[in-house]
Amino acid sequence: MPVNHVKFLRSITIPKEVIRVVGHRTFAAGxxxxxxxxxxAAADAPKASILTxxxxxxxxxxxxxxxxxxxxxxxxxxxxxxxxxxxxDKHPALSELxxxxxxxxxxxxxxxxxxxxxxxxxxxxxxxKAKN
Numbered sequence: 001m002p003v004n005h006v007k008f009l010r011s012i013t014i015p016k017e018v019i020r021v022v023g024h025r026t027f028a029a030g031x032x033x034x035x036x037x038x039x040x041a042a043a044d045a046p047k048a049s050i051l052t053x054x055x056x057x058x059x060x061x062x063x064x065x066x067x068x069x070x071x072x073x074x075x076x077x078x079x080x081x082x083x084x085x086x087x088x089d090k091h092p093a094l095s096e097l098x099x100x101x102x103x104x105x106x107x108x109x110x111x112x113x114x115x116x117x118x119x120x121x122x123x124x125x126x127x128x129k130a131k132n
Contacts, residue, residue, distance in 0.1 A: 094120060 055061070059071040077085075094116040097109060105113065 057074070059073055061071055064071045091112060092109060094113070097105070097113040097116070100109075102110065102113070
């Protein structure tokens, strides 16, 4: 019985016009204006912010991820942990760490040196294996 259905479906012919309409890709309206259209400069202009300067300076706008939540307030610097202020500090590169004496390195720099040195040795071994 299923074979009869397959034969029936194969026997149906679909006009090319129908295929063109069905297979035609469309896009959502409201995209960028075409070149040479009127009013293109107004559409490209930046939108004026509806938030006041007071709200921008007291809250972290856009940090809310909850549906019913509100944007968090900006706290004074003393309310944040000390490690936060060191996240963007520059760390020494491997070449700098190799020039220094390993015995005198602080623990964090020594840990970084071991990690970077191991990574460099692994890359070197992999490149040697790839050449052979």
